[in-house]
Amino acid sequence: METAIGVRNVTKTYAEGGVRVAALDGVDLDVYRGEVLLLMGPSGSGKTTLLSIMGCILRSSSGSVQIAGSEITHLKERDLPRVRLRHVGFVFQAFNLFPTLTAQENVEVALELKGVRGAQAHKEARELLARVHLVDKCSAYPADLSGGQKQRVALARALAGSPEILLADEPTAALDSHTGRAVLELLCELAHEQNRAVVIVTHDSRVADLGDRLVHLEDGRISSVERLGNRLATTPQGGPNSQSTFARL
Amino acid sequence: MPPLARRNLFHDKIRLAVTLTGITFAVLLVVVELGLFLGFSTTTSSLIDRSRADFWIASRNVPYIEQGSPFSERKLYQVRAIPGVASAEKYIVRFAGWKHHDGGQETVQVVGFNVSESSQQVSGGRVEKSGQLMGGPWNITSGSVADLNAPNAVMVDDLYWKKLGITRVGEVFEINGYRARVVGTTHGIRSFTTSPYVFTTFKNAQNFGLLREDQTVFILVRAATGTDLKELQRDIESHVSDVDVLTTSRFSNMTRSYWMFTTGAGMAVLLAALLGLIVGIVVVTQTIYATTMDHLREYGTLKAIGAPNSYIYRVILQQAAMSAVMGYALGIGVSLFLVRSSAQGGIAILLPWSMAALIFALTLLMCGIAAAVSINKVTTLDPAMVFRN
Numbered sequence: 091m092e093t094a095i096g097v098r099n100v101t102k103t104y105a106e107g108g109v110r111v112a113a114l115d116g117v118d119l120d121v122y123r124g125e126v127l128l129l130m131g132p133s134g135s136g137k138t139t140l141l142s143i144m145g146c147i148l149r150s151s152s153g154s155v156q157i158a159g160s161e162i163t164h165l166k167e168r169d170l171p172r173v174r175l176r177h178v179g180f181v182f183q184a185f186n187l188f189p190t191l192t193a194q195e196n197v198e199v200a201l202e203l204k205g206v207r208g209a210q211a212h213k214e215a216r217e218l219l220a221r222v223h224l225v226d227k228c229s230a231y232p233a234d235l236s237g238g239q240k241q242r243v244a245l246a247r248a249l250a251g252s253p254e255i256l257l258a259d260e261p262t263a264a265l266d267s268h269t270g271r272a273v274l275e276l277l278c279e280l281a282h283e284q285n286r287a288v289v290i291v292t293h294d295s296r297v298a299d300l301g302d303r304l305v306h307l308e309d310g311r312i313s314s315v316e317r318l319g320n321r322l323a324t325t326p327q328g329g330p331n332s333q334s335t336f337a338r339l
Numbered sequence: 340m341p342p343l344a345r346r347n348l349f350h351d352k353i354r355l356a357v358t359l360t361g362i363t364f365a366v367l368l369v370v371v372e373l374g375l376f377l378g379f380s381t382t383t384s385s386l387i388d389r390s391r392a393d394f395w396i397a398s399r400n401v402p403y404i405e406q407g408s409p410f411s412e413r414k415l416y417q418v419r420a421i422p423g424v425a426s427a428e429k430y431i432v433r434f435a436g437w438k439h440h441d442g443g444q445e446t447v448q449v450v451g452f453n454v455s456e457s458s459q460q461v462s463g464g465r466v467e468k469s470g471q472l473m474g475g476p477w478n479i480t481s482g483s484v485a486d487l488n489a490p491n492a493v494m495v496d497d498l499y500w501k502k503l504g505i506t507r508v509g510e511v512f513e514i515n516g517y518r519a520r521v522v523g524t525t526h527g528i529r530s531f532t533t534s535p536y537v538f539t540t541f542k543n544a545q546n547f548g549l550l551r552e553d554q555t556v557f558i559l560v561r562a563a564t565g566t567d568l569k570e571l572q573r574d575i576e577s578h579v580s581d582v583d584v585l586t587t588s589r590f591s592n593m594t595r596s597y598w599m600f601t602t603g604a605g606m607a608v609l610l611a612a613l614l615g616l617i618v619g620i621v622v623v624t625q626t627i628y629a630t631t632m633d634h635l636r637e638y639g640t641l642k643a644i645g646a647p648n649s650y651i652y653r654v655i656l657q658q659a660a661m662s663a664v665m666g667y668a669l670g671i672g673v674s675l676f677l678v679r680s681s682a683q684g685g686i687a688i689l690l691p692w693s694m695a696a697l698i699f700a701l702t703l704l705m706c707g708i709a710a711a712v713s714i715n716k717v718t719t720l721d722p723a724m725v726f727r728n
Binding site: 147173183195203247 | 349644645722725726
């Protein structure tokens, strides 16, 4: 399998009141394309820090990070946004949609940042919203959407420009259990159907069965790696599974 | 491009209203103060600027027009004898007491000029109307310069009729004990000293100004076409003793400078304009900064998904520019109303296009400075904030 993210002996330390605290301590991890990796662990275990480093939002204190085969630890701060734009899509716990823009415009912002403009951006935004079965909500503002619908818009935005990596931080935390599970199923489908690497940070052990691998973090170290092997069955068209997923959302 | 800047700006209507009110008042304050400065400045030297003379001859060290001191009118003939002088006329600007019908007094400035000069201003076989005379009135709305040839005739601007108790043409008043009959009206000839100009013949002005028959206060000189003005100035200076020979522009600047800066009147107005600008910057900075803070999480999201800082700067600058344009339009609209209203009063607020353009640039600068504060905040924004709730 092709490695999308390679993390080697990564540490991240913060200075807190003059004391150095290790948020990550010698983490080694590969994330493959077509794989859904669940990152779990108690609060303060370093999940979000690791996600931020894999998403080029945070720089590691030491170690090596490769994104799509390229070493990024030596890149300058100003070059990181370009890596994020090209390779990574983000899904946030609180959706982080732009409240003053419609669903379609939210997706268009991401497309525009990736150099897609005008009529092409309109077309692609509609296609992405159709992919998450929200084409009828193109003109709706986030305030008029349900939690599940907002997260689907956020997913469509994350898919803009077709990045090979999707990073999701607690994507189900603001959703009820049914809607949350449906969103995770959707993420899994997007990973498996389109050969993306999907990393999901979650506290919710009830959805653990949806991933391909489960990585437990504790005190900044990987405490266990569990292969789940529960890939969703899909049809070539996105299939009945995804239809039922969207219906529940 | 999704209209993020516009939507963010219009999203909170109350904040937008506060922003626009701040900019509008800043624009209004700057227009009024700069307009007053320009109006005052123009008013102080209007007699000089509209004199149609090339040179003003005055007693030594006269700092401004109202401070002219009398000298012998014999110098007039010395001036007229100098080659290159097309015409030279005696001229008086002198404070005098105007007596109301009810016995009340007002101070006026008597302006005496050679009315008979009008008969020399021939163009195409006819005598030209006022405004063509050296030192004469302009914007005449009733009567004519020729009417000033009548005994005791005076012409007063309609802006000051009420102040001087004038109700109609033909009324008779007293100036320093001499009869003065109103024979005509001008419009918009303001006096910075608030003492209205009373135009009359040179002879009447000598009486009203309590001058001797052989005295004048200024001599106005017009050069013959093609004459080297610098050379002529030197010739006059060398032929006529104990006087200053000032170009019209020089004397105009001296008068403006005296009233605007020596008295501090102009500085006060300019300072008020500067304060208006500062108040505007503070208000707009506060509101644009508050708007930025409201949308900080969105800017963090933009940074997280890979937007370069320049993209976010553009959003903030667009908001500032839109605020500037709308606030300017509102401010200039209200200002135009005030400018038009002031045309009917004793104090003129002037708003030439060049000043309107300058104020637009200032408004953009003001909003740009306001945006810079927000940009500074966004620059230091950590995109990892999107993972913190």
